[in-house]
Amino acid sequence: MLTPDQIRTKLKGYPEPVVEACLEFERTRDPSALNDFVLGVLDFYTNDQSGRDPSEPLPSESPADNLEVDSVTVAEVVFLLEGLIGIEIDDENLRNLRTREDLRRFVTETARSIPAR
């Protein structure tokens, strides 16, 4: 696990609630802290209306949990998380993650394997 300063450096430019959620997990090792982290990163990556390609459908303002997430975005979130909280996730475990809820649940369950403080 990184130090709080290293987390802030790695997440520079990300929304503050995402940074806070990660710092909260670092402090408490409470997996539920990662709920806000995962959903916040997904929002940051995908729910962005600035510069939207006009041919794309409008993104939902508050994405439903069952909204699908493309496989590259899933891989990016996991790549970011691996670098932040020191877990390793096998590719096989990612293949069935289709929605925001799938990813949120998977991440928090995986984080339970990290010993509590």
Place this chain on the structure above:
Amino acid sequence: MSRVPPPWITGLGFVTSIGNDRETVLHSLFMNRSGIEPHRFLEDDRSQVRAAGTIKEFDLSDPNWATWTLPNRYTLSRKVLRSLPPHGVYALCAALEAVESAGLKPDGLSDPRIGLHCASAGSTLFVHRFLEEMYRTRGRRGDPLGVSKTISGTLNFNLGAYFKIQGANLGFSSACASSSHALAYASEEIRTGRQDALLVVGAEDLNAETLLPFAALRALSHREAPGASRPFDLQRDGFVGTGGATAILLESRERARKRGARPYAALRGWGQASDGSDVAASHPEGRGLARAIRNALDDAALRPGDIAYINAHATSTQVGDTSEARGIHSVFEPAGSTPPVSSTKGITGHALSLSGALEAAISALCLHHQWVPGNKNLDEIDPECACLNLPTSGYRADLHTILSNSSGFGGSNVALILERADP
């Protein structure tokens, strides 16, 4: 296959050291205003390089895209930014300006008859970061978008997806002649009727990973800005690096006329030839370049005396500028012609694979506004280059035809001939 008339340049877009839009670039050309500033590429930089053609308004210096800042007039979504290298951001911004200046919307390029030609060296910065992670984790981890934002096809991947290109989509790699080749072969696609229009984009990162390797080759100037880039000057000591992007929309006359587009210039003809001599240095007598120019004149059905101005490749290196001077002289002197010659790299710096598109676009602006740019920092003409007509200041002139040269490593030479176009 029947050939149609030379195509028109109907759209131009710039992200350069001398301006990030057509008007600013043109104003810099009028004022001979340099974009070269004091610059150190690394923290605690121990190289002797002190200048670069910096890109203003953008800050893409951190590898983390979430920290990047762009001018407010560009609104690129985070979904788009995430898969771009720095020069991909420049390229997309320049492309959006080119599309807008052509009177089109971004979705107006999604047509089987419209293609995309790109040139860049890829992002060595991002390759470095990507491979560093791969080695550190012994292949266990890597950025999922690491391939699409690093390798030399990155512009084609990203811009092809953004504009939903349905026609030709390919890249060109001939070092500093790359984007000239991209533009030249775009004109072939149109002249042979395979495509009706192509967006041609050249771009380069501006960072240590792209430019400092040229210091190892002793090719970069050690002089202070803004006088470090001094093509054809006796005291020149190497080139000044720059990055950015230029985008050109090349379009068949028929298509452009049909939609009422206004041309900046026509690409009348082009030629290429190689030196067949050295890995890096150009032929001492500029033989390959001279043959490229003759081939371009033949293709355009013009004589040397028809060329009103030459935008030289001259990068401010000892060997390169002399070679080009001799090559130009060998074509024009026997015809009794002494057109003005200048290298706009004196104000822009050398943009590597992007330089051909940048200088073709500058030439198109010069034709459109009837302007001959001067040679910046040309205080004392190198006697080896004194065979050329080298103006030190820009001036208005009745310009009908411009020759724009590009030369790359391996002795690859491209000569483009642009002419004034009237709608």
